[in-house]
Amino acid sequence: MSTPRDRNGSDDDDAGRGWQEPPHLGGDEPTRDEPAQDGPAQEDPNFADRRKQPRDSDPSVDPATWRPAGWDLPDAEPQRPAREPSAAESSAAEPSGIDPGWAPPQQDQVQQAPPQEAPVRRGLFGGRRQRDPEMERAFTYEGDVVGAQGWALQRGWTISDGTAPEDAALQELIASAPVRLTKDHRPGSVLRGRAGTLDLVAFDAVYTSGRHVVPEYAITAAPLLGAPPALRLSPARLWKHGVGGMVQIPSDDPDFDRRWTLLAVEDGPQVRRLVADPEVRRLLLGTDDGDEFWTTGGFLAAIRPDGHRPQLIEHHTRLLTALVAALAAGF
Template sequence: MSSPRDGDRDGFDDGDGSGWREPPHLGSGGAGEDEADQPNFVDRRKKPRDDQEPLSARSWQPPGWDLPAAEPQRPVPPPAAGPAPDEARPPLDAPPPQGPPQAGPPPEDAGGPQQPAAGAPGWLGGGRGRRRTPGAADHVFAYQGDLVGSQGWALQQGWTVSDGTAPEDAPLAGVIASSPVRATKDHRAGNVLRGRAGPLELVAFDVVYASGRYVVPEYAITAAPLLGSVPGFRLSPSRFWRHRTGGMVPLGTGDPAFDARWLLLAAEDDPRLHRLAQDPAVHGLLLGTDDGDEFWSGAGHVSAVRPDGHRPQLLEHHARLLSAIVAALGAGGN
């Protein structure tokens, strides 16, 4: 039986450690190899292997990890020479484009940032101050009414101006109620202009509603008050959605080009509506527009409406079309 006082066993010594030697199975040599030629275990951890590259010399980043070198100054593209804000909006007397829209590069590829049209929302929400490029919907539905411009035009033509609260403005509520737009109890007449355009007495006003402390114009109506009764009708672009047309029947015009873009609905069989359906002057004027207006009769008026605010160009446009429609009906104005 052995004890701790026994001599050296398997290379271990219970003395002061001077007799320590590496066990044979950990050495690199054989049993006959000299102890000085066998490196210590601690020494092997401090010294790298001959075939191993130091960590500082190896690349540990994956491909594409390093960021590119920062340029001192990036080139700024010159601003694109775009059309004026008034030229960006198509004229009222221009036919709509035929066929599907052609795909093209985004506005940013045109050589620089595009400026928004007048009246279109220019700042993107969120507090970052980024300017958003307006699209087609912004140009169609953006408010283009200029109260100062329309009132200035009316005063130059000798028309009168009202804010919609005068006693003579009370019948305009019936015109709004009979209109093809979805008006609510909050809508009322505002910016009322009255005057003569050719053979007609016209009243033009904005259908407005209150939004907080502001009055927002949503529709522009131009109406011609007529003497006597007028048959009920609705003349709308074929692409428009129509409501409250119960009891009305389509009335053909005999012109395929006109019937493809416009639809005449009659509430009764009246010879005046047949004359309106076959009038070449009305066909020519409506085919030369952008199909953005609706016409109807109600509350003793023949009226036109467009989702916009009144401006001089729209006033002249409505006056020209209403003169042709009233002349085709053979109705007398006030």
């Protein structure tokens, strides 16, 4: 019977001097799967040596010498049968029967087509009358060379900044204007002078925005004799406010009534004279319907959304001269 103290039948001592490694693990003799080599064992080359192996210099994978299949073939040329020129091409190549003395006709011998007249443009409500060239010039931007103040000084007008004592009455024109002006608007760049038969005052309705004064509307007013009726003459396309209690005064011209509307507190011969005057209708129909007119405080005034410039002052002067003359004829 054996015990844990037994050495399994081995008579070796504790140092293990009698133990030997099996032959197939010692490396001294080849195994059955590996053939024997006569010379010393060949070691595998390292990474630097593997780069020099012949497989890395294979010309089939060398990027410097590799070419795709068919790269060195000669250029292909299509083999097409020769086409004989047709009779028309032969005659065009060799013209015959042309007079060598022929020359192109002179410029004066060429028959010019008669110029065609420009078509007459008609608006939605029919044809319009031809516009006045002076009106076209007033609304054509030509640049403000000398400015409205320079224009006024050349004609002997006076200039103020809107804070003079005589400028206090202009605030009523701003408050009663047919456009929506606020309490922040005030008169600025006030010009006073005489134009023709009228004593005019032209100024800008300005407001302050930060450090800048912005002109928003140009107003030109002329004083009237007597007590003019409260009226408003505006383009029909513009929206109107503050017209409560006013009645529309028609005219005998359908074209004028389609483009302009006259409103008055009461109907009478004086306001009817205004729309019946042929000069007034001619001037108003020749504009771009951008001005509005109204009476207040003994003035007849014109307003337009723009800053004053010399052309606009002259434009308002022509319109106010005709309107004042028509109203004065009614007294």
